[in-house]
Amino acid sequence: MPDKQNTVPDNTAVRVALWRALHVQIDSPPHVLEDEVGLRLAAPEDEWRQRPDMDPESTSGFRASIVARARFIEDLVTEQLGHGVTQYVILGAGLDTFTQRRPEIASRMRIFEVDQPGTQDWKRQRLIELGFGIPEWLRLVPVDFEAGWSWWEQLKVAGFDENRPAVVASTGVTQYLTKDAIMATLRQAATLAPGSTLAMTFLLPLKNTEPEIRPEVEAAEKGARASGTPFISFFTPPEMLELAREAGFREVRHVSSAELNQRYFTGRTDGFWLPSGEEFLIATT
Numbered sequence: 527m528p529d530k531q532n533t534v535p536d537n538t539a540v541r542v543a544l545w546r547a548l549h550v551q552i553d554s555p556p557h558v559l560e561d562e563v564g565l566r567l568a569a570p571e572d573e574w575r576q577r578p579d580m581d582p583e584s585t586s587g588f589r590a591s592i593v594a595r596a597r598f599i600e601d602l603v604t605e606q607l608g609h610g611v612t613q614y615v616i617l618g619a620g621l622d623t624f625t626q627r628r629p630e631i632a633s634r635m636r637i638f639e640v641d642q643p644g645t646q647d648w649k650r651q652r653l654i655e656l657g658f659g660i661p662e663w664l665r666l667v668p669v670d671f672e673a674g675w676s677w678w679e680q681l682k683v684a685g686f687d688e689n690r691p692a693v694v695a696s697t698g699v700t701q702y703l704t705k706d707a708i709m710a711t712l713r714q715a716a717t718l719a720p721g722s723t724l725a726m727t728f729l730l731p732l733k734n735t736e737p738e739i740r741p742e743v744e745a746a747e748k749g750a751r752a753s754g755t756p757f758i759s760f761f762t763p764p765e766m767l768e769l770a771r772e773a774g775f776r777e778v779r780h781v782s783s784a785e786l787n788q789r790y791f792t793g794r795t796d797g798f799w800l801p802s803g804e805e806f807l808i809a810t811t
Contacts, residue, residue: 539620545589554796559593563623587801613692643668691721701729701757712773722811731760770809781806
């Protein structure tokens, strides 16, 4: 059995889930994403909204980034399902709740959530406790990255069909990885069946982020370093596109925060918007 300390999701995964719930609870409608299932999974203390990292004002940009990237991925998955792509892989799934919130879509696919073994054990138990269960189309794929396990091999063990196209999502991960580790993921994803799509976020260098949010980004970087998971990789869009080309993808494109703002935040009057800082790489095989 894994150690108790490894049977709960990491602080980052919980924070993301709470920010998604906070968006529903304090931001004006229309909500970019409606997700309070992650809050139920995390089951934080009653005073969770009083946590410093839940401050409505200082974390507004991070909250916007979290809900925008999740909504963008869900729209992409829905679009690809319309093209007959029925496999969806989430690398570093954490407290992702797509399957629980969108069963009308998820039940038409096979969803592979990849994360550390302890996190997967914890999540399986919580889903059962909350009455969601583990539907046939959901596969919780344990991968011990620190021990050098191959997420690709574990996917196949879990029933992934390498001869059929898939959508692979990796959000909020690259900043914690070395360039070599990122390239390894890109090269593996580039071997997916033709018609597959990788959606991966990356952080811009600090000098490329908007001046008004740099203090928040610096604070986030400092907190990540203090918790033992420092930010180590930043890329400009041309740099990230070049890495994907080198990895072997057929087509690559950059989706900017400005594009996401136009898509999801246009017309808002409450000042809730997405600052530049986290961008998307979309690469297809």
